Amino acid sequence: MSRLWLVAFLIGNIFPFGQTAIADGxxxxxxxxxxxxxxxxxxxxxxxxxxxxxxxxxxxxxxxxxxxxxxxxxxxxxxxxxxxxxxxxxxxxxxxxxxxxxxxxxxxxxxxxKVEPVANVGYVEHVTPILNKAGCSMGACHAAQYGQGGFKLSVFGSELDQDREAIVR
CATH class of the missing domain: 2.60.40.1080 (Immunoglobulin-like)
Structure with missing residues (x-):
């Protein structure tokens, strides 16, 4: 067993696979x-x-x-x-x-x-993608039949007006 480790150590040091040296010059x-x-x-x-x-x-x-x-x-x-x-x-x-x-x-x-001092944040352009990426508008989260914690969203953000109202109330 110790010979196997010695061989593996020698091969690893003689042939450094996958390693690159930034300091080559x-x-x-x-x-x-x-x-x-x-x-x-x-x-x-x-x-x-x-x-x-x-x-x-x-x-x-x-x-x-x-x-x-x-x-x-x-x-x-x-x-x-x-x-x-x-x-x-x-x-x-x-x-x-x-x-x-x-x-x-x-x-x-x-x-x-085109950078404005106060950003113009739109619900469809900025908020919906965040909810989708985080999984909030999936059936297992806030888009479940009864939502979660009293907060309910539409599945995949399909009802934008209802989702917006649920968020801002």
Whole structure:
């Protein structure tokens, strides 16, 4: 049994399957999209950082470096960026987002427009998808025959007017 563990240990260290080393040298990478335009409140997009080969191209086996990249917005009042590279529109204007992998850094331009000071939240556009995603409008939850806790919704949000009234009363 101990020989089996020794063999497994040696094979695991000699042939590191599935492991990639980001510190192989200076990282050459591309950021997609190269430019971002966000329109409206709550607009967001995801940046993807991909290692390039020696010729500067990406292929189907290129490594995704997004998880190891550092992101920073030049103006967090215009666009916020989280540690995963997701951008969120905050106010109208333009900013740059810096993407850093190892010692290499790149900037992408971000343009934000049509952001209103007070967001116009619509029941059909914003509330119904949340209820559906959370499963609230399913037959096993608040759309059950008698609802739950005195709160009842229509199945799959099919009766928008009744659902809206149930929520706001």
């Amino acid at each position: 200076p990282a050459t990478f591309v950021v997609a999209p190269a430019e971002v335009k966000l329109s409206s409140n709550f607009a967001r997009t995801q940046l993807v950082v991909t290692r390039t080969d020696a010729s500067g191209q990406i292929g189907e086996r290129s490594e995704d470096l997004t998880h190891g990249a550092a992101f920073q917005s030049s103006d967090a009042n215009v666009v916020a960026v989280d540690s995963r590279g997701q951008l969120l529109a905050k106010s109208n204007g333009s900013a740059k987002v810096s993407v850093k992998v190892g010692d290499v850094s790149k900037e992408i331009g971000v343009m934000v427009e």
